[in-house]
Amino acid sequence: DAGVIQSPRHEVTEMGQEVTLRCKPISGHNSLFWYRQTMMRGLELLIYFNNNVPIDDSGMPEDRFSAKMPNASFSTLKIQPSEPRDSAVYFCASSGQVNYGYTFGSGTRLTVV
């Protein structure tokens, strides 16, 4: 099993540009989560999906952020337009059963200049 796969690993973009982060969960996992990690705020849950359906997006900071999960093997997190304060590491995680915990991807380090 290749684990949770995120791409790209690093992204540097200019303010105002659109950024798309991608995630492939572990096959068979029915829940997918997007987190953001910063020094100031720690790990924040942005949104999570269950069986491809968004369940809770209350952590999405602004309308500039959107997430989709068109099928069980792929999810995207989009920021449009991006701002310097969006610079962070974005993690995707997936889970099969609640009591098993989550498996995290390696993250995407986003820098908006």
Add this chain to the structure above:
Amino acid sequence: AQSVTQLGSHVSVSEGALVLLRCNYSSSVPPYLFWYVQYPNQGLQLLLKYTSAATLVKGINGFEAEFKKSETSFHLTKPSAHMSDAAEYFCAVILSSNTGKLIFGQGTTLQVKP
């Protein structure tokens, strides 16, 4: 309200010494509890989990944690620290099995001195 609190953002120990990282949770029902470790520039790796079975849970790399309901605690310990244990450690809780929403503490950075 904070669901999980880690006491001490930085902990420093000498190599070979006991490691104790503290975690307290706030929940009226027994939650699912987890400890994750994050090495520099890497993702989070599951160390161990409590899911209402044995209260003393053993994890990877010699770590263990004890669930104490009376103290609402889930402290992480290791008898003898190695240099390779230097990392950031996160306590996390799932309060509702219906949502499966994992809430993290603020993290504790463990420094191991030679």
